Amino acid sequence: MPVKTASRNFGVPRMSLKRRVTSKNVAPVSVNKVLGNYKPVFNQAQEEELVNHILEMETRFYGITLRDVRSLAFQLAEKNGIPHPFNFELGLAGEDWLLGFRRRHPEVSLRVSESTSAARTRTFNRPVVTQFFKILGEVNSAQQYPPHRIFNVDETSIGTVSSRNSGVLAKKGRRQVGRIVSGERGETTTAVICMSAGGTFVPPMLIFPRKRMKAELTDGAPPGTIFACNSSGWMRLEVFETWFHHFIQHAKPSKEDPALLLMDGHLSHTKNLKVIEAARTHFVTIVCLPPHCTHELQPLDVSVMLPLSTYYDMALEKWLNNHPGRVVTLFQISQIFGEAYLKACTPMNAIKGFKKCGIYPLDSDIFTDVDFVAAETTDQADHATRAQKNTNMTKVDEPTVLTGSTSTSSVEETDLPDDLFQPGSSGLTSCHVTDFGSVSPADVKPIPKMKGPRAVTKRRRLGATILTSSPYKNSLVDEKRKRDEKEKRQQMKMQGRHKKAVRLELTHYLSQIIGSSKASERCWINLIPKMTGEVIYEVAKG
Numbered sequence: 001m002p003v004k005t006a007s008r009n010f011g012v013p014r015m016s017l018k019r020r021v022t023s024k025n026v027a028p029v030s031v032n033k034v035l036g037n038y039k040p041v042f043n044q045a046q047e048e049e050l051v052n053h054i055l056e057m058e059t060r061f062y063g064i065t066l067r068d069v070r071s072l073a074f075q076l077a078e079k080n081g082i083p084h085p086f087n088f089e090l091g092l093a094g095e096d097w098l099l100g101f102r103r104r105h106p107e108v109s110l111r112v113s114e115s116t117s118a119a120r121t122r123t124f125n126r127p128v129v130t131q132f133f134k135i136l137g138e139v140n141s142a143q144q145y146p147p148h149r150i151f152n153v154d155e156t157s158i159g160t161v162s163s164r165n166s167g168v169l170a171k172k173g174r175r176q177v178g179r180i181v182s183g184e185r186g187e188t189t190t191a192v193i194c195m196s197a198g199g200t201f202v203p204p205m206l207i208f209p210r211k212r213m214k215a216e217l218t219d220g221a222p223p224g225t226i227f228a229c230n231s232s233g234w235m236r237l238e239v240f241e242t243w244f245h246h247f248i249q250h251a252k253p254s255k256e257d258p259a260l261l262l263m264d265g266h267l268s269h270t271k272n273l274k275v276i277e278a279a280r281t282h283f284v285t286i287v288c289l290p291p292h293c294t295h296e297l298q299p300l301d302v303s304v305m306l307p308l309s310t311y312y313d314m315a316l317e318k319w320l321n322n323h324p325g326r327v328v329t330l331f332q333i334s335q336i337f338g339e340a341y342l343k344a345c346t347p348m349n350a351i352k353g354f355k356k357c358g359i360y361p362l363d364s365d366i367f368t369d370v371d372f373v374a375a376e377t378t379d380q381a382d383h384a385t386r387a388q389k390n391t392n393m394t395k396v397d398e399p400t401v402l403t404g405s406t407s408t409s410s411v412e413e414t415d416l417p418d419d420l421f422q423p424g425s426s427g428l429t430s431c432h433v434t435d436f437g438s439v440s441p442a443d444v445k446p447i448p449k450m451k452g453p454r455a456v457t458k459r460r461r462l463g464a465t466i467l468t469s470s471p472y473k474n475s476l477v478d479e480k481r482k483r484d485e486k487e488k489r490q491q492m493k494m495q496g497r498h499k500k501a502v503r504l505e506l507t508h509y510l511s512q513i514i515g516s517s518k519a520s521e522r523c524w525i526n527l528i529p530k531m532t533g534e535v536i537y538e539v540a541k542g
Contacts, residue, residue: 041077041084041097045435050076051105053441061121061374062448063113070098072445079439116295118378123292125375126367132290132297132464133364139285139466140362145260147360148198151251152262152353153243154300155235156193158337160328161186162313180320182327189233189333191341192243193300193308197354199347202250205243206337208330209233220335222342224250240268244275248282258283262359264294265462273476279468286467296357296367303353304344311340378450 003021007014042050050072054064064072073093077084086093102108139145160182170177192205203224208217210229218227226246228239253259261279263269265288279286294301315336319328328336358366434440465472 049435050441059373075444080437119292121374122378126372128290135464148196150197150260150360152299153194155190156305157188158191159186159188162316195350197360199350201345207233216331220338222338235268237268237272241274253283255283261286264289265291270462276473288465288467290464291461299353299357302356303349308344311343315339377448
């Protein structure tokens, strides 16, 4: 039957039917059509698997760059025998392929990553967070704290030089665009901020890097701000003690209306015996947050510090624009900080911060498995248990709990190889079903996993703890007693060395005055311990 007749009888467009008959349109997948001789290198299922791998790497804080995606696409096509027009000399997929890939998958976008320390990714795990919410639940069970009695305090640094500059309009193609700043590095001042889950704020505190305080430093500060000075401008034991009394004056905790204070494990907070005793006296319960978890568990870090930093940089640039030829010094810090503080420290930010952290309302399930996936990089079985398991070479029916640096899990004990969970090992990917054929994206660029045991320091780290509890307070008292005894022993030792040095020097001096005979020297040596200062002076003078 001619194509034209079939088109008329069955209602199919003639050109479409002709392409099908002549096999010129066999490449399209699903409803996608190709343009001329161009056809996609990977099918839809393969690109979906590649997208899932890219997103999984990002959740583990090992994100893939644009060049990495091009290299990964080239290696996948080569190792799986997929025809491709990629560059063999560079070993990369073309930029046009990358552009089309990003258009086909808009859920993947190019983002500027934020630096995150390895300690944060390792420590923020489910056991640590579960322990924190367990302690918080016990505190709330003992005393039901309303939202306006739950506080969080934290410090942040502000300087005379902005941390980042705003974008400005400039001529296209210009190699360097400058911006006036007050100095190369600037001076740093510490701001102490405290807020409650009810949306109220305790007036802040500013710590200047100065020896003496001046009235000019307070100009323009938020109402009720208190000030302190020290050589570094950082938080110290005595400064935090001053702030805590300031907190008590504004929070006014009592036996009928106690307060709960959450803060990080800075040395000035956790080792401050005077603050802990004052908190117990004034009905304040202090809970320490887990180390390296404040980016997720501290309300101030979650909802206030970032807008405060942004508004502060904007106010800093505004001041420089309004005062050409002048630079920002410590005397303008209060005014610039006051403008940013009133914009960032709002009741809505405070309420949302506590809610997002799961502190109020109390929600221990606020974090899902996706939030803890980055900790799996350093999650490893106990190597002693693994060695014993390989030695016995037997199977047991009861599960064992593997103790690692980040989290715990229950698995059945078997004689597994040591490299089962290592990058590129066959144990992790052999059972993985891939749409690429033989080699998957996880084989070319494996999921990161720590190899070998992690180095463990002997330094004791303070986890989530109730600082005002009697056991912790007694431990601080014992530490202070031992520290005082050690200092006393060292002081007595130094005094003994000083007396010995003075005695030898005086003996040598008197022997030179009276004579160098052995008998005279022995006589004066025996008399020196019995001499007073006046006698020694008269003898030396004579």
